Amino acid sequence: MSDAAAAVQHHGPPQGFLRKYVFSLDHKVIGKQYYGLALVAVFTGMFLSWLMRFHLVWPNAAIPGLQWLSRVGAPGGVMTPEYYLSLLTMHGTLMVFFVLTNAPFAAFGNYFLPIQIGAEDMAFPRFNMMSFWTTFAAFLALMTAFFIPDGPPISGWTAYAPLSAVGPDAGPGLGWGQNCWAISIALFCVASLLGSLNFIATTLDLRAKGMTLMRMPICTWAWFITSCIALLAFAVLLPACLLLILDRIAGTSFFIPAGLVVSDRLQPHAGGSPLLWQHLFWFFGHPEVYIAILPAMGIVSHILINSMRKPLLSHKVVIGSMLSIGFLSYMVWGHHMFLSGMNPFSALVFSFPTLIITIPATVLTLIWLGSLYGSNLQITTASLFSLGFISMFVSGGVSGFFLAQPSIDIYLHATYFVVGHFHLVMGVAAIFGIFAGTYFWFPKMTGRMMNETLGKIHFWFTFVGAYCIFMPFHYLGLAGNVRRYSSFVDDFMAPLMPVHKFITIAALFTGAVQLVFLFNLIYSRFKGAPAPDNPWNATSLEWTIPSPPPWDNFGGKHPVVYHDPYQYGVEGASADFIMQTSPEKLPEKS
Amino acid sequence: MGKIFAVTLALIAILSAVPIVMNYWGPPEDISTHGHAIDEQMKDTMYEAGFSFLAAQFILGLFIWQYTGRKTGDKLKTFPGGAKGLVIAALVLVGTEILALGVIGQKAWASVYFAAPDKDAMTIQSQAGQFAFYFRYAGPDGKFGGMHPDKIDEGNQNFFGLDPENDVDARDDVISGELGVPVNRQVNLLLHSKDVGHSFYVRELRIQQDYVPGLDLAVHFTATKPGRYEIVCTQLCGLGHYNMKAYLNVMSQEDFDKWLKEKSGQ
Numbered sequence: 079m080s081d082a083a084a085a086v087q088h089h090g091p092p093q094g095f096l097r098k099y100v101f102s103l104d105h106k107v108i109g110k111q112y113y114g115l116a117l118v119a120v121f122t123g124m125f126l127s128w129l130m131r132f133h134l135v136w137p138n139a140a141i142p143g144l145q146w147l148s149r150v151g152a153p154g155g156v157m158t159p160e161y162y163l164s165l166l167t168m169h170g171t172l173m174v175f176f177v178l179t180n181a182p183f184a185a186f187g188n189y190f191l192p193i194q195i196g197a198e199d200m201a202f203p204r205f206n207m208m209s210f211w212t213t214f215a216a217f218l219a220l221m222t223a224f225f226i227p228d229g230p231p232i233s234g235w236t237a238y239a240p241l242s243a244v245g246p247d248a249g250p251g252l253g254w255g256q257n258c259w260a261i262s263i264a265l266f267c268v269a270s271l272l273g274s275l276n277f278i279a280t281t282l283d284l285r286a287k288g289m290t291l292m293r294m295p296i297c298t299w300a301w302f303i304t305s306c307i308a309l310l311a312f313a314v315l316l317p318a319c320l321l322l323i324l325d326r327i328a329g330t331s332f333f334i335p336a337g338l339v340v341s342d343r344l345q346p347h348a349g350g351s352p353l354l355w356q357h358l359f360w361f362f363g364h365p366e367v368y369i370a371i372l373p374a375m376g377i378v379s380h381i382l383i384n385s386m387r388k389p390l391l392s393h394k395v396v397i398g399s400m401l402s403i404g405f406l407s408y409m410v411w412g413h414h415m416f417l418s419g420m421n422p423f424s425a426l427v428f429s430f431p432t433l434i435i436t437i438p439a440t441v442l443t444l445i446w447l448g449s450l451y452g453s454n455l456q457i458t459t460a461s462l463f464s465l466g467f468i469s470m471f472v473s474g475g476v477s478g479f480f481l482a483q484p485s486i487d488i489y490l491h492a493t494y495f496v497v498g499h500f501h502l503v504m505g506v507a508a509i510f511g512i513f514a515g516t517y518f519w520f521p522k523m524t525g526r527m528m529n530e531t532l533g534k535i536h537f538w539f540t541f542v543g544a545y546c547i548f549m550p551f552h553y554l555g556l557a558g559n560v561r562r563y564s565s566f567v568d569d570f571m572a573p574l575m576p577v578h579k580f581i582t583i584a585a586l587f588t589g590a591v592q593l594v595f596l597f598n599l600i601y602s603r604f605k606g607a608p609a610p611d612n613p614w615n616a617t618s619l620e621w622t623i624p625s626p627p628p629w630d631n632f633g634g635k636h637p638v639v640y641h642d643p644y645q646y647g648v649e650g651a652s653a654d655f656i657m658q659t660s661p662e663k664l665p666e667k668s
Numbered sequence: 669m670g671k672i673f674a675v676t677l678a679l680i681a682i683l684s685a686v687p688i689v690m691n692y693w694g695p696p697e698d699i700s701t702h703g704h705a706i707d708e709q710m711k712d713t714m715y716e717a718g719f720s721f722l723a724a725q726f727i728l729g730l731f732i733w734q735y736t737g738r739k740t741g742d743k744l745k746t747f748p749g750g751a752k753g754l755v756i757a758a759l760v761l762v763g764t765e766i767l768a769l770g771v772i773g774q775k776a777w778a779s780v781y782f783a784a785p786d787k788d789a790m791t792i793q794s795q796a797g798q799f800a801f802y803f804r805y806a807g808p809d810g811k812f813g814g815m816h817p818d819k820i821d822e823g824n825q826n827f828f829g830l831d832p833e834n835d836v837d838a839r840d841d842v843i844s845g846e847l848g849v850p851v852n853r854q855v856n857l858l859l860h861s862k863d864v865g866h867s868f869y870v871r872e873l874r875i876q877q878d879y880v881p882g883l884d885l886a887v888h889f890t891a892t893k894p895g896r897y898e899i900v901c902t903q904l905c906g907l908g909h910y911n912m913k914a915y916l917n918v919m920s921q922e923d924f925d926k927w928l929k930e931k932s933g934q
Contacts, residue, residue, distance in 0.1 A: 160907035234904045240881055241906060248798075248864060249906040335882020337817040339829075340798070340863040344818050352865060386735075388744045392751030417867070419880040422781035426774055433766040440762045443724060450731040452745025454738050457669045465732060469677060472724040473684075476717040483769060485709050485776035488876050489695060492867065492902035496885055501819040534669075542676065549684045556870035557693040560902050563910035570871075570898055574693065647744045667764040 089203055091629050101211070101249060103203035104629055108210050109189030110523065112180050115210075115217060119176035120509075120604035121596070124589050126169040131582040133157045135575065137565040151229045160250045162564035163232035164432075168223070168249075170235030171259065173268050176217055178370035178504065181512045183308070184213070184273055187301035189523060191277060193620045194298045196286025196637040198630050201279035205272050212269035223255045231256040236363070239333030239355040240340075240347075242323040245339040260323045268314035270308050277305035286619075288639035291657070292393070295618045295643040297382075299397050300376025303404045304369050310408070311365040318358035325350070342353060345647065356418055360411035368407045370504045371471075371581045372400055374511025375442065378464040381518050382446065384616045385461035386453035386653055389644035391445050399438035399445075406435045416484040417491050424486040432482040439475055443468065454647070459533030460612075463514035467507050473545075474503025477552060492562075495555020498548050506544045513540075513595070521613050525626045526606030532598040542586030550577050602642075617642050617657050670736025676730035681725035685718060686703035697871050699893040699918070703874030705776035711770070716765050771852040780875070794847065795828055796879040797862035799908030801899060802827045805842040805928060811840020820862065827862075842932045847899060848917045849891055850924040856888040867903035870916050878903055892919040 092098040102108060132141060140155030151161030192200055200206045223230035228250040233242040237259065246253035281302045285294070294302075321332040329346070333355045336348035379396060383389055390396055412420065412428030446468050455461070477499040480486045490496065513536075520528045559566075559574055566575070612621040619639070623632060637659050645656035648663035687693060698707055707928040745752070793804040793812055806812050813828075813835045820829035849855050859868060861879035868887070869876040877887045901912035919927060 083850065159910055163904070163907065163909070164740050175715065232904075232907060236904075238865050238904065241904070244864070290689065338861075338863050338881055339817050339820045342820075342822065350882070353883070391747060391754065395751045395755060417876055418878050419883050419885045422777070425777065425781075429773075430766075430770055433770050436760050437758055440758040441755055444758055445751060447724070447731060448747035448751070448754050450728070450735060451747040453731075453735045454742060454744060455670065455732065455736045457673075457736055462669075462673070465673065468728055469680075469725060472728075473721060476721045479713050479717045479720075479765075479769065480710065483709065483713065483773045483777075485706050485773045485780075486713060488777075488780065489706055489710065489871070489874055491876055492869070538676075542680070545680050545684070549680075553687050553693045556688075556695060558695060560900055562904045565910055567911055568898060577693070582713075620735065 089199065090450070101207055103186050103199070103207055104630075105192050105200045105203070105206060106523070106627065106631075107576065108206050109185050109187075111210050112185035112188060112213070115214060116177050116181035116185055116512075117596075119172045119180070119217065121592075123169050123172040123177060124592065126165045128586060128589055129157065130162060130165050130169065131585045132440050133162055135579045135582045147224070148229050150227060155179075157564075159564040160232050161229060163234070163397070163562070164230040164251050164255070166562065167232060167234050167259070168220070168230045169583055171220060171263070173505065174235055174366065175263070176213075178221075178508050179270065179308075179366070179369070180213065182305050182373035182377065182508055182515065183301065183369060184209075184270075186297075186372060186512075186515050186519070187277060188273075190519065190620055191298055191301050192280055192284065193623070193627065193631050194295050194618055195281060195284060195289050195640060196619050196632070197280060197284035198632065200276050201283055202276050205276050209272040209276065212265055212272070214263045216265035216269060219258050219265060219399045222315060223251070223258040226251075226254045226258065228253065229255055231259050236359060237322070237355075238243040238359075239322065239325070239350075239352045240335075240338060240345075243322060243333045243350075243355075243576060244338065244340050244345055244347070245326060247343055247345070254427055257323070260319050260326065264316060264319040264323065267312040268321065270312040271316070274305035274308040274312070277301060278309065281305075286637045286639055291638055292397075294641055295376075296379040296390075296393070296396055297373070297376035300372045300379075303399060303400050304372045306374070307365045307404050308369050311362045311369065315362035318355065318362070321358075322355070324407070353415075353418060353420060356415050360414045361408075363414065364411040365404075365407040367500070367504045368403055370508040371511075372403065374467060375400065376493050376510045377515040377518075378467045379446070380618070381464045381514050382449070383644045383646065384614050385456045385458060385464070386449060386646075387456065388448045388449065388453050389642075390649045393642065393644070395441060396445055399441045402438045403435060406431050406438070410435065413482060413487075416487045422484075429482055429484055432478075436475070436478065436482075443472060443475075454518075458517070459528070459530055459537055460514045460518035462519065462534065462537045462541075463510045466537065467510040467514060469541075470502055470507040473549070474499060474501070474507055478503070479597070489558070490555055492560055493555035494551045494559045494619075495559050497561050498551030499557060501551065502544075502548045506548060513537075516599070518614070519601065521609030522620055522625045522627070524603050525609050525624075526604075527609050527613065528602040528606060529598050532594055536595045536598065539591040539594075540588060543584055543591060546584035547581055547588060550581050553577060596614065615653075615655050617641075617645055617655050619658055622657060622659050673736075674733035677725050677729035681722050681729075685722065688714065688718065692914045697893075698874055699891055699897070700874050700912065701772045701890040701892060701898070702776070702779040705779055706874045709769075709773050709776050713769060716769065728752070733756055735885075750863070768885070777882045780887070780889075785856040785886070786854045789856040789888055790850070791858065792847065792849070793828075793858040793860060794863055794868065795860045796866035796868070796901065796905075796912075797827070798906050798910035799901070800845070800862065800916040801847070801868075801901075803844045803847045803914075804828055805844070806932075807840030807842055807932065809837060813838040813841050815860070817862075842928060844931050846917050847916050848919060848924055848927045848931075850921045851894050851918050852890060852892055853921070854888055854890045856886055859885045859887065864905050865903045866901045866905050869900050869902040870897050872897045876902060891916070893919045894920060894923075
């Protein structure tokens, strides 16, 4: 590895405030910047979901102060139907891109991937800085939509054409609001492409001596696989966004067919196909689910092994399952389009790989469960969130059985059943992964411990609260409650309103509990107990260096790796764990 | 704390299952000839998914209960059969489940999408636009008049852009805001979008199909029970999406004939 290591762009210690904290080349600072951005995005997104949930059950009630956010969208504080859709679009976009992609992958991956493989920094530190600041520009472009008179776009995070393509005729927010959205997502794609290239190059080229691929921790593997997925997925979404922008501002017709009459105006377009957008979008959109969940799987495995004081039943099977999930994720995008008017035969073709993806997912779940057996489980906030992840992943996963089948999709498509499914499996589960990672790595990142009591309070209310919010969504869907409605105006919905009220109250409460987390994060950053180098008695490389690590991670030394990543509970060893860099010989197996 | 976790998990699992087992909020009664197969498929899937859900949550809880707070000297144990056994279990159990659900489920899908409509099916055209559905019957000549997007004029009730002055076929076309159909007769519904994407969803009919601008689609069904059922739009189509609905009116043949006559007299 030493030849390859020479290829890295070395940079000296940061000089001055700007290089240290703003335009930093240090992967650790960039990781924290991503985390900070995700934090702003997640609280904004959550706040929007509060407003939406409130409006759904009390549609005519004024929300004090909402008129300040938009005078047009909420005159006197009462949300209009179109403003509900604006918030829905922004909630989805913020959460999927700026939280679920940024936090588990870009933030933690940036911070820990180089350290876990024993590198001084990423392969391309300048690219790394660029990818964060491009993401930041994307965030600003998206948030600008709030300040446009007719508000953010109302076309949802999926931005289906031609609604998103024909311009302001189609409704509020579809003028400059939609442009902001498309520009934001295009920028985000560029940033993610740069980021994932960097991750791949770093993993392949900068591993320390002795760090073979199979000696990489599971989370490193997860980030590596995720970056391969992201490279291919965002490379498709980027041109899709560019074509959308061209349709909108240059008069092209990639996604708009002839003869559309929108707002009494015959649209000057011809020859495009709305299905083309759906294919391009979901070719990205489905792998995106795994971009969110794979890093969480990796983080959770990494933490669980540490808490169980024993390795998973098989390192290879876990990595193999993650690889096959990544591979299969490219063959299933059409299951979002069973009823879209594509050839009904293709529904069958997309249905099978979708069902088959259940196999590696089940293998992972069984490996986690089987590894718990006979372990010596230590309960910390990090391990609680990891165990919670497994529970959420299962709950969100089983509803996939229904949606993978086109015949059942006829009834359940576009209902709250789908909302329940993806919120549990990619939203809540991935966020549990982020929480677990935060509680676990915070000591390394800041040099201070988080408060465990507050952490456990946070866990319990979040765990029960998330179930109270998202499980009832499935019941609503089974009853045929359609999603993306700003209010429910017909008699059919009356019996379901108590369920909606229950969900709203649970959402307001569970959201409020997140303030405990925010407080813990800020309080511990400044007042937390000082963290030792290795507070969890863990084995991987990040725990061999000081908390927080120096700017060049290993203080100019080159770590040498002797062991597989998870040497816990080795019989006959000097302690119940052997660090990867420990030269201690493993006792011969009898 | 492990024990509390285990109990919480078990409680959550049981409470989650109660509304489904007790069928508090199930689908409304099916009124179609094909819907039975979909309902059966959903029921079978519910058994398998429900079993997987409960089993996984209980085992997770059980292991957390058992293996938390052991003394540090306690010996670690390996799951009998190890990873290999679990991989085989996943392949066999989930593999069979997938094959069973996948293969049987295709029948229900095929009954809606692969069979051609009957020869004597009644053809009705529907058009979705922001934010209303309109339906068109061919009239006595059995032919639909051509559509001209430039002639669409909602103010003059010309929703489909017909040109009766020059087009003989269009003169007897009957337009309605409600989808009237005779009971027990197959209907072949043509779907045309005027502006953006919409969707046709009738819960009781177990039918949902997108309207795709520029791509005219068709779906066929037979309604078996007279009554009025809600048609809702399920594809986000703009600010009035939540309020885009119409009614499916299933009538006896006599009532339907009378209804159509009244509509054509307007």
